[in-house]
């Protein structure tokens with residue numbers, strides 16, 4: 001499964017919205033109506049899924065779905081080198 | 082209901098013991114926590130084993146977990162072990178506490194630290210770990226045992242009162258942060274409850290205490306446990322962030 005698919009699945013779990021409404025460019029607050037707790041919960045689930053910790057400053061910088069996907073892809077790439 | 086699990090800190094004796102037994106009686110699986118140490122080294126493991134035996138006699142399931150809840154790592158491990166054992170944690174009762182009376186002028190830094198860590202930090206450590214799990218399940222009950230002393234203060238109890246009122250801010254904030262996730266947090270503030278300590282008081286001292294209580298008697302550990310049992314149920318889902326006194330009317 002692609003990172004985007006996994007992230008989508010987790011957002012669906014947290015926010016109970018339709019997967020097809022989640023786009024790469026979706027903004028958490030503006031488009032997905034996620035509040036700070038939703039985002040913390042999403043980060044928590046991502047940490048469990050990918051088995052690494054996401055530091056506070058990285059989490060704060062995640063405004064869109066793409067930010068999350070890019071961050072995770074970068075971390076996964078870094079881990080493989 | 083039969084599947085639900087509860088962790089009660091400091092449940093080898095006293096009110097905690099009664100809470101564990103009453104929850105077991107209502108079908109909860111209970112994790113019984115004891116701590117052998119501090120100024121209060123004693124028969125805690127043996128007592129915890131007796132509690133477990135009573136739980137099993139009722140046909141309920143229990144486990145014993147030793148942990149010093151005043152230390153972050155062991156409090157966290159206590160919650161994690163409960164979840165590992167049964168795969169769920171529905172109810173956390175932060176009951177463990179100590180008290181050592183001392184006038185403010187004579188309170189040492191060490192005494193202050195010890196009481197705050199045992200009574201308040203413990204609830205923070207356990208709640209933080211439990212909430213992480215509870216929000217995923219969209220269900221959780223956190224019940225913090227405070228005291229009427231936490232609401233009014235008392236001579237000789239600066240540390241104890243501060244720790245017990247600290248629970249208030251902790252509890253209300255948890256209630257607000259996670260209320261939308263099916264997690265509630267409430268406080269029970271007991272008045273004078275019969276205990277090993279109160280049973281040793283001179284008759285005239287207990288008579289003076291009882292004179293202040295409309296109920297005309299001290300409370301029983303079961304009086305506290307009965308409320309815990311109700312707050313622990315799905316039926317109590319609309320009670321959140323409350324402080325409920327169980328004091329026989331003493332504070333009215």
Ligand SMILES: NC(=O)c1ccc[n+]([C@@H]2O[C@H](COP(=O)([O-])OP(=O)(O)OC[C@H]3O[C@@H](n4cnc5c(N)ncnc54)[C@H](O)[C@@H]3O)[C@@H](O)[C@H]2O)c1
Nearest residue numbers: 091094095096116149150151176177178228271273274276
């Ligand atoms: N008895 C009363 O009149 C009364 C009144 C108001 C509030 N309370 C509160 O009710 C709760 C239970 O009190 P009790 O009367 O049963 O007291 P208790 O001393 O009999 O029980 C306290 C329990 O906490 C445990 N404990 C202490 N330090 C610990 C630690 N670091 N880690 C793990 N466990 C630890 C003890 O081993 C003991 O089992 C406490 O929170 C107390 O403040 C009691």
